[in-house]
Amino acid sequence: MPYIDSTSVSWAAASKAANAPRRIGVFKHDGGDLSVMDWFCGAGGSSQGAHAVPGLRVARAANHWKQALASHAMNFPGVAHYMGDIRKAPVWAWPITDLFWASPECTNWSIAKGKKRSFAKAVQGDLLSLYEDMEEKKFKTGEDPDNEPTAEEEASRALMEEVPLYLRGVIERGGLVKAGIVENVVDVRAWVEWDSWLREFHKLGYLTRVIALNSMHADPRSVHRAPQSRDRLYVAYWHKSLGRTPDWDKWLRPKAYCSACDEMVSALQVFRQPDKDMGRYRSSYDYKCPKTSCRALVEPDVLPAAAAIDWAIKGTPIGSRPKSDDCPEGLAPNTMARIRAGVARYWPPARRRHRRPRRTVR
Secondary structure (H helix, E strand, O other): OEOOOHHHHHHHHHOOOOOOOOOOOOOOOOOOOEEEEEEOOOOOHHHHHHHOOOOEEEEEEEEOOHHHHHHHHHHOOOOEEEEOOHHHOOHHHOOOOOEEEEOOOOOOOOHHHOOOOOOOOOOOHHHHHHHHHHHHOOOEOOOOEOOOOOHHHHOOOOOOOHHHHHHHHHHHOOOOOOEEEEEEOHHHHHOOOHHHHHHHHHHOOEEEEEEEEEHHHOOOOOOOOOOOOOEEEEEEEEEHHHOOOOOHHHHHOOEEEEOOOOEEEEOEEEEOOOOOOOOOEOOOEEEEOOOOOOOOEOEEOOOOHHHHOOOOOOOOOHHHOOOOOOOOOOOOHHHHHHHHHHHHHHOOHHHHOOOOOOOOOO
C-alpha cells in the first residue's frame, strides 16, 4: 500500500509550480522565500498558520501517526513527510530548513518516557556523516513505499530535548536554522531540566523569548483570530547573526478598550507575581492599561466561539443522547461536571431556577 494515496500524489504533482520558491528577499542575505519544518504537525494547524504568512513555504513535516500525516499531505501537497518516533530518529542529521516549528507532546517530554541523550555526544561528526543521506530518504512526497510505524512509534511523541539537538546538528554541518518556535502547555515551564534546555539555545548563538499567550489574544493580521481560549507556552528563538530582534510589542500587546481612559490601548501583560514569566490568563497574569497613570485592568478584543459554529447543523440535546455505564447522562461525567460549572457561573439565576408546574385553569 502506498504511503500516501494516488490522489495526494496527483495533487503534489499539480502543485509543483505553486510550491516552487519565490524570490522576495525577506532578509538581506536571502534570495527567496523561507522554508519551514513542522514537527508534530498533526493535520496541519501550525503549517496552516505558517502558510498564511507571506514569504514562508512549508517544506517538511514530521509526525508519529500515519492518519495525521495523510491528512497533512492532503492539506499540504508537495510537502515532504517523515513518519516515526522522533525520539528514536537521528534528528541531528535531518534536512535543513530556514525556520523550525516544534510542538512536542505535553505528556511525553519527561526523561522517564524515553532514553535521555547527551547533547555533547549525540552530534559527533561521524554520526552526522553516517545518517545524513539515510534520513534524507525518509522524507516522502507520496511515491515511496509504505513505512508503517510500530505500535510503540504510534504512541510516541517528540521530546523537548530533540529541538536543540537538531539545531546543533545543523550547525555542525555548516548550516543554520535562522529562527523557530517551540510550543507546548504552560506546565512545561516547571520542568526540572528547563534552564539547562534553554541554555542549549544560547550556546548555539540563539536569542530567546519565553512567551505566555492565550490563543484568543493572538492577532495574526492576515487571517481571523482563533475563537478559542487556550493557554500555551511559546519559546521563540532567533540567531544573533540575523542582526535584528522581532518587534514583540507589535504581536504580544493586543488591543483593548480602557474604560478609565475611554480609548483603545495596546494592552500590557502583567504577571501577578513579578518573578514569574509563565502561567494562565486571569490566574497568573492579566492585561492592563499601558499608561503608568492608569494601569486599569482591561479585556482584549476576542473572537467569540459562535464564529466557529455552523448554526444550521442541528445538535442532539444532552438528554436525548444514548446512555451507557460510562456515560450515564449521555456524556462523560467530567464533561457533565464542566457543563454544570459553566451553568452555575454564567447563566442568569432566573434561568437556573426550576420552573414550577403551571396550574390548570378550569
